Amino acid sequence: MPIKKISLLLLFGMILLCANPLMAQQNGWTADPERVNQLKESRPDYLWDEAGVPDYDLPDPLLKPDGSTVETPDEWKEHRSDILEIFRSQVYGHRPGQPETLSFEISEEKGNTMDGRAILKRINIISEHQGRNHQFELTLFLPIDAVKPVPVFLLMNNRGPENTDPSRTEKSGFWPAEEVIERGYGIAAIQNNDLSPDDTEHFHEGVIRLFEGEMAIDERPADAWMALAAWGWGASRVLDYFETDPDVDEQRVALLGHSRGGKASLWAGAEDERFSLVISNESGAGGAALSKREFGETIEAVNRFTHWFTPNFKEYNGREQDLPFDQHMLISLIAPRAVYVASADEDLWADPGGEYLSLACASPVYNLWGYDAIEPDNMPPLNSPVIHENRGYHIRSGGHNLTPQDWGYFMDFADQLWR
Ligand code: GTR
Secondary structure, eight states, rough: OOOOHHHHHHHOEOOOSSSSSSOOSSOOOOOOHHHHHHHHOOOOOOOOGGGOOEEEEEEOOOOTSSSBBSSSSHHHHHHHHHEEEEEEEIOBOOOOOOEEEEEEEEEEEEEETTTTTEEEEEEEEEEEEETEEEEEEEEEEEESSSSEEEEEEEEEEEEEEGGGGGOOOSOOOSSSSHHHHHHHHHEEEEHHHHHHHTTTTTTTTTTHHHGGGGGGSSSSOOOOOHHHHHHHHHHHHHHHHTOTTTTEEEEEEEEEEEEEHHHHHHHHHHOTTTOSSSEESSOOTTTOOOGGGBBBBOOOHHTSSTTTTTTHHHTTTTTTTGGGGOHHHHHHHTTTSSSEEEEEETTTGGGHHHHHHHHHHHHHHHTTTTOOOOOOOOOOTTTOOEETTEEEEESSSSSSOOOOHHHHHHHOOOOHHOO
């Protein structure tokens, strides 16, 4: 869809409710002034100060092109597909569905790992399409003692595979499998690089080539699916597998990603409504953070990773205020399912304030089902998660990372949601 046409579609009305409320908040988290000053000095080309956030208006996610407002979950369904289409064409691209043939092969099964606490399954997820093949691996640990089928946390791993070591020789706080098993949940991981190498030159050499063949190298359309969408496509194929595994409760799967993985998990959660909980950890620009705040990483900055977003998204470099949508609408695509957004205090590049606001500003959509509003001017203090029924948020002290502390909060949220 051409950009002009969408502007007409969505620029009808704006909500001011969400414009710059963080300046007004009294008790919640605010950035450490020393860190702000440091960043202002070391990276003066970016915005680090709440006071510098431009006046911006956010499109009302409930406002329809004819000027009327969505009032019921039923009306939302149709409007939701229009919004989904905008994100497909402008930001993340159109991804395909299942390949012609999809099969699962258990490559290893151990009935007794982690000192007798877990079972391990390693599964090859195999695709065939137009004579081409692709294969990627799923690692899955399930607590032995838990009542089956069991809920599972699935990480889209954007770091090295040693972080999700199936042999448990290496252990990493990025994927604290033993702790998750201890809490009675299953834990799974896939490697983003297996689906689409996280590299400007080679990103098409995974599932994009499976579908597009050599065409995938050039002459791709301006709304082509790119790496972020390809990673999420893989997460959906994992759900296809979960539906066949009687030990896994496919109605209670949490999809989780950190940073670029968090951008991908939000998008995968929008594309595939089978994920009942979507978790974004420090996903920042092009993820949970509102673009129009222009705080920390901008659209132009995140587009230096040319293989993540569609060519169309590059048209918005330096033009945040012209966007006819913003990332709160991405979060609203997850409604009424559960969503959790997490930030870190020192990670101002990812704009914790903007991440919180996206979640808060998706409230009108959650209200359609009677869920309460998250107040935009009420960020919680450090290390104090807030849970609003099916939505959660925390800001952890420390830097850009996914840590056992974050996982602990996610599991506390899942306990409330699922138990
Ligand atoms: C940063 C990038 C972010 C984020 C991050 C990551 O350098 O600017 O958008 O995705 O990398 O994935 O670790």
